[in-house]
Amino acid sequence: MTDTAIAWDTYSRQRPERRPVNARGEATWFNWTQYPDHGPGAELLNLTPGGRALDLGCGKGGNAAHLAALGMNAVGIDISAAQLRSAEERWGHLAGLALHQAEAVSFLRGASETFDAVYSVYGALWFTAPELLLPAIRERLRPGGRLVFSQRPPVEGCYGCQASYIPRGADEDPLVVKRWDYDPDAWEQLLTEYGFMDVRATVLEAPPGPRRVGTLIVTARA
Template sequence: MREHDVGAWDVWGAARPGRQGRNAAGAETWFNWTQWPDHGPGEELLGDVRGARVLDLGCGSGGNLAHLAAVGADAVGVDISPVQLAKARERWPHLEVRQETAESFLASAPDRYAAICSVFGAAWFTDPARLLPLVHARLAPGGIYAFSHNPPALEGCYGAQASQMPSPVKGGEPLYVRRWDFEPGAWAELLERAGFVDVTAEVIPPPTGKSTGTLLVRGARGREGAQPR
């Protein structure tokens, strides 16, 4: 993700209502991999995060990060949008959040993480050729990397694509950011080439009445420190 994408994500974040106060089960925090409320798996995909260092790449307004902290993770979130991070800090002032690109944070962070996640975040909007080696290097042996976003919008349109954002001014030109679209099998191959093991990639079916599922990819750093092929 590029530094000049900040304005586009601020516009997008300002228009988002943020996470509702409680979910259908009455919980104040929860982890949601999909774009649909109360649907899909939860934080268990990251393993046992209690007491573990966990990183959320593209944490946005902090809903998933707040849940990771609530269940006992030592969690930090990274996002490039000041608007989004201001929302996170206002609602959950205890959260550890940083305004930075995923690439620069991973390249400079001294920590190793038991889990790294990205939900409709930096994993979708950063060139995987740059991001995957950085994620792999920052995972502890056996650590989990998992991310989710929409499946490819058009069959045959893979790799770098353009996502349109509304203009910050009425009647202005739209803004654009890049995203990377691949089918599940291609994502699995990309992770394996970057050294990840036990890789899974699937599309979670949408809830009844909805048409778009959610791509969910998960892999681990080998306990012996698997190296890229």
């Protein structure tokens, strides 16, 4: 097991399971932000029933499960076996949902199929070098297909490769994973350089509450 897989397995044990239902009483739903019942939904992906979507860093699978429940063909990948076990236990019965343990760039480079949408919710788009990941995504998106991702906005002045720390036991050093932080203008420039069109990067305000930050949401077209 790689150090990165160990880190995300550790993270998985610290994350609560998705609620049984959301505020509208729905058993599946799509959430781009770190806040419940907040922000846009699956409409950002511009999918129709039967469309193929790839979730890069699917975690415990809730977003991919929602697409499958809507009649899409949803493929979720994650490097963490622990995350995927949780996803399989809760959502494995859904037709149209396929889950794979894989690193994002390796999966994309080894894939032969194309996708109508590729997305990442606080996932691989945040934790993979864009010069490796963006060309691999562009290769697997059909013409006109959508790339959409969300992550925490950067701290002002802290751009490029940064360190994220995943805590362990009281007597253990935290695990470290790399993440890539850019402001909206930089993301728009990067994606344009790698051949994406109609690029739009914005920060969605957080719902009211103390010490809350917004969510950076980026949309683009192949």
